[in-house]
Amino acid sequence: MQKNLLSVLKLIFNFLRNIWGTIDQPYVSYRKIVKGDPYELLIIFGIIAGYFFLISPLKLHTFHPLLITFNASRLFTTTLFSFMLICFVLYLLAHVMGSKETFKNVLMGWGYSLIPTLIWFWVTSLAYVVLPPPRHPTLLGNLFSIVFVAFSISLFWWKGILYYLTLRLGLRLNLQRIIIISVIFLPSLFLYSIWLYRLGIFKIPFI
Secondary structure, rough: HHHHHHHHHHHHHHHHHHHHHHOOHHHHHHHHHOOOOOOOHHHHHHHHHHHHHHHHHHHHHOEEEEEEEEHHHHHHHHHHHHHHHHHHHHHHHHHOOOOOHHHHHHHHHHHOOOOHHHHHHHHHHHHHHHHOOOOOOOOHHHHHHHHHHHHHHHHHHHHHHHHHHHHHHHHHHHHHHHHHHHHHHHHHHHOOOOOHHHHHOOOOOOO
């Protein structure tokens, strides 16, 4: 029992250290992350599942347990499917380009790239509760908009770095091959996001 507890605490510690590493020393940290413990992905998706269950009452405007469970399960299943699909597409494109790395590397690399996405969704949801729309063009409203845009751009930049490192370190691709893959992958991801929007699952995709 004690040994299991220590193993869990060590896993959580490594997970938190890796998150900080993606900010402080992303290149060095990603070398370890792509070869790391897949159980760390369980923490990430556990947090994602918790987010969907907590946010569902806000979206549905009800505390009905059946509706909340159905909505959260649908969002989580779609997110998990999207994650696996993206990883498979990146893995397939990389191997067409000559990569010999394992699928696990892609799972770990792209898995940690969900951290900026998760933070953005958490903060956006909290902002909705603390300062719900409509937000009038007052000094406070304008200041909030400026801070939020700057915050979103920072997370988008962080996400972009982790995407690059997933291809560079997880799949051992050079810059030329990363650019070629991105020309194919990013427009496809955009079209997939539009498809999810039209299905009414995500207004902003959790990717």
